[in-house]
Amino acid sequence: MTVTEPIAHVVPTPDRAPTGGGKPVARKRAKAGVYHTAMTVLVILYILPVLWAVSMSLRTDAHMFDADQLIPHPITFDHYANLLAILPDFGRYVGNTVLIAVVGTAGTLLSSSLAGYALARFTFPGQRALLMVILLTLMVPAQVTLIPQYVIFRNLGWIDTPLPIIVPMLFGSALPTFFFRQFFLTLPQELEDAAAVDGAGRWRTFFAVMAPLAGPAYLAMGLLTFVQLWNSFFVNSIYLQDQSQWVLTQALQSLVGRYNSQYGEIMAGVTLVSLPIVVGYIFVQRWVVRGIAFSGVAN
Amino acid sequence: MQTSPDTRRRHNPRRREAGTALLFLLPQLFGLVAFIGLPLGVSLYYSFTHWDLVAPAPTWIGWDNWAHLTDDERIPKVLWNTVKFILTGTTSFLLFSLLAALVAYRPRRGVAAYRALLFLPYVLSQIAVGIVWRWMFNTESGPINGAFEVFGLTGPEWLLDPRTAMASIALVTTWQGLGYGMTLYIAALHGVPDALPEAAKIDGANAWQRFRHVLLPMISPTVLFLMVTSLIGALQLFDPVVAMTASGGGIAAAGGPEDSTRTVVLYMYNQMFNYNERLSGLGYAAAIAWVLALLTFLLTLGQWAFSKRWVFYAGETTSTKGGRG
Numbered sequence: 002m003t004v005t006e007p008i009a010h011v012v013p014t015p016d017r018a019p020t021g022g023g024k025p026v027a028r029k030r031a032k033a034g035v036y037h038t039a040m041t042v043l044v045i046l047y048i049l050p051v052l053w054a055v056s057m058s059l060r061t062d063a064h065m066f067d068a069d070q071l072i073p074h075p076i077t078f079d080h081y082a083n084l085l086a087i088l089p090d091f092g093r094y095v096g097n098t099v100l101i102a103v104v105g106t107a108g109t110l111l112s113s114s115l116a117g118y119a120l121a122r123f124t125f126p127g128q129r130a131l132l133m134v135i136l137l138t139l140m141v142p143a144q145v146t147l148i149p150q151y152v153i154f155r156n157l158g159w160i161d162t163p164l165p166i167i168v169p170m171l172f173g174s175a176l177p178t179f180f181f182r183q184f185f186l187t188l189p190q191e192l193e194d195a196a197a198v199d200g201a202g203r204w205r206t207f208f209a210v211m212a213p214l215a216g217p218a219y220l221a222m223g224l225l226t227f228v229q230l231w232n233s234f235f236v237n238s239i240y241l242q243d244q245s246q247w248v249l250t251q252a253l254q255s256l257v258g259r260y261n262s263q264y265g266e267i268m269a270g271v272t273l274v275s276l277p278i279v280v281g282y283i284f285v286q287r288w289v290v291r292g293i294a295f296s297g298v299a300n
Numbered sequence: 301m302q303t304s305p306d307t308r309r310r311h312n313p314r315r316r317e318a319g320t321a322l323l324f325l326l327p328q329l330f331g332l333v334a335f336i337g338l339p340l341g342v343s344l345y346y347s348f349t350h351w352d353l354v355a356p357a358p359t360w361i362g363w364d365n366w367a368h369l370t371d372d373e374r375i376p377k378v379l380w381n382t383v384k385f386i387l388t389g390t391t392s393f394l395l396f397s398l399l400a401a402l403v404a405y406r407p408r409r410g411v412a413a414y415r416a417l418l419f420l421p422y423v424l425s426q427i428a429v430g431i432v433w434r435w436m437f438n439t440e441s442g443p444i445n446g447a448f449e450v451f452g453l454t455g456p457e458w459l460l461d462p463r464t465a466m467a468s469i470a471l472v473t474t475w476q477g478l479g480y481g482m483t484l485y486i487a488a489l490h491g492v493p494d495a496l497p498e499a500a501k502i503d504g505a506n507a508w509q510r511f512r513h514v515l516l517p518m519i520s521p522t523v524l525f526l527m528v529t530s531l532i533g534a535l536q537l538f539d540p541v542v543a544m545t546a547s548g549g550g551i552a553a554a555g556g557p558e559d560s561t562r563t564v565v566l567y568m569y570n571q572m573f574n575y576n577e578r579l580s581g582l583g584y585a586a587a588i589a590w591v592l593a594l595l596t597f598l599l600t601l602g603q604w605a606f607s608k609r610w611v612f613y614a615g616e617t618t619s620t621k622g623g624r625g
Contacts, residue, residue: 033408036408037410040403040404040410040411040414044414044417044418047417047418047475048417048420048421050429050432050433050436050475051420051421051424051432053432053436053443054432054435057435066441068443068446111327112327112328112331113328115324115325115327115328116324116325116327116328118324119320119321119324119325120325123317123318123320123321123324124314124317125314125317125318125321125322126318131325134332135328135332138332138336139529139532140532140593140596140597140600141336141340141593141596142532142535142536142565142589142592142593142596143536144536144565144568144589144592145339145340145343145586145589145590145592145593146335146336146339146340146343147339147589148339148343148346148572148582148585148586148589149338149339149342149343149346150335150339151572151582152342152353152582153339155353169331169335171327171331172327172328172330172331172332172334172335173327173328173331174331178328203320203324204320207324228423231425232423232424232425232426232427232428233425234425234426234427234538234539234542235538235539235565235569238542238551238569239569239572250425250427250428253425253427253428253431254427254431254542254543254546255550256431257431257434257543257546257547258546258547258550258553261547264435267431267435268432268435270431271428271431271432274425274427274428275424275425275428278423278424278425279420279423279424282420282423286416286419289419289423290415290416290419290483293480293483293484294483294484294486294487295487
């Protein structure tokens with residue numbers, strides 16, 4: 002039931018042909034023009050801090066604080082070169098970060114999707130209770146479990162290695178498990194029945210039929226987990242105290258203490274640490290956004 | 301979610317099904333026990349001990365850590381700082397991301413680009429974002445107070461003034477999280493059938509009334525989800541505080557000015573590696589962590605109980621099937 006009204010508050014989909022006389026259409030266009038102008042200004046203002054940081058990393062010291070130079074006039078890469086001189090182990094930090102993010106993400110995806118599949122598609126006693134327990138763990142602050150874990154990992158000699166961060170990730174975590182459960186619930190039961198008729202067991206059904214169909218879910222959860230691990234700081238600062246074991250966020254934070262006033266180098270660091278995530282985000286933002294929306298509202 | 305028994309496989313006793321399920325669940329169950337269940341119990345035990353990690357084992361000291369919580373004058377301080385952050389940061393996050401969703405939820409040409417750009421800060425690390433904003437807030441050379449000066453005004457001292465430091469951090473976390481909240485609200489708003497606001501419009505409801513009495517109740521489950529999760533996150537505030545207030549002495553030097561941004565988690569970190577006194581170190585840190593856990597639990601339960609009064613779930617058909625919301 003659509004209401005026919007000249008100045009439609011209900012905005013039509015873009016490709017729908019405009020209806021009615023010329024005047025309302027013109028007014029509608031003007032309204033859209035105002036909307037887009039306002040939104041463009043707001044969004045540019047919104048991401049200005051990000052653009053500003055990149056800009057500062059490329060400025061010469063003489064122009065560092067020029068307010069009118071969003072696009073730096075003499076462009077210089079000196080700050081990047083200096084940064085690598087200040088942090089000679091930068092390549093190592095990249096390696097440490099990549100290792101943690103890649104292995105941690107892969108482990109979480111595998112364990113969580115297996116558990117999510119079982120919670121969605123099997124019937125077994127205690128199913129609902131287990132789901133509740135998994136969701137309740139979201140309420141347990143990581144800080145509470147951190148202290149005993151620290152003691153255990155210390156006794157194992159794992160401090161200043163990436164193991165205390167990677168190993169717990171291999172066993173899945175609550176949010177991805179819940180997310181995968183929700184996703185598998187949306188796949189039709191017939192697929193599974195068909196696989197069973199063809200003689201496939203549960204494992205084959207999972208790996209050959211269900212998991213490939215869950216591609217978008219893997220992509221969305223994988224990206225979120227990867228971003229979270231790439232950006233994490235608190236846990237790393239507990240376990241990785243030796244400088245050679247640092248991850249990128251720790252290296253970045255260390256600049257603030259020691260090179261407080263070297264804005265060019267600091268912003269070069271910010272840019273370098275953020276760049277892979279931003280580039281990745283540009284390519285896959287469609288799925289990230291969809292995944293976020295899905296995980297939040299599917300209740 | 302439940303399938304009736306007759307659609308199940310031919311020769312598949314329930315027991316076998318449960319056995320296979322267990323195998324699928326094994327990694328998750330192991331993680332649940334090894335990295336959450338056990339440590340929870342052990343940290344409760346540690347909270348009754350003193351341990352400086354130099355000694356071979358923790359020493360039982362009974363309720364001393366818990367008693368110290370009540371006479372440590374920094375405890376009310378760090379709790380209050382965390383509350384300050386909830387009142388400013390969490391509230392503004394919930395409000396402004398809803399506003400952003402309302403201006404960007406209708407499908408128009410180009411709107412996807414706005415949404416993508418607003419979401420961008422969310423994928424950056426809180427450390428990187430904090431460092432950039434620390435510069436934005438700089439009272440001498442930073443662009444924000446530079447803008448104040450253009451109008452002949454003197455800006456606030458932001459991170460340097462104990463009265464505004466936590467609010468400044470709240471501003472940054474709101475800025476960073478806005479796109480995430482907006483995305484969830486937009487997804488919820490898309491779930492509202494068009495007929496509802498239109499019918500209200502025919503009945504003469506104005507824009508505010510349509511929002512207040514039609515849209516808001518329809519998206520209330522998402523509001524609750526965001527309230528609960530952002531509160532849990534707010535209680536664990538750490539990275540942004542370190543990025544914006546630490547200098548020189550590393551993490552230990554964060555939390556200023558005058559302790560105005562020292563959060564519960566930052567204080568726990570401070571105590572964890574502080575072995576100088578009997579009532580510090582791992583045992584006292586464990587007690588602080590338990591306070592945090594109890595607080596999280598109570599506040600979440602409170603929100604849950606209170607939500608019955610205002611959260612509206614449309615029909616059983618959509619809420620339990622787990623479809624697309």
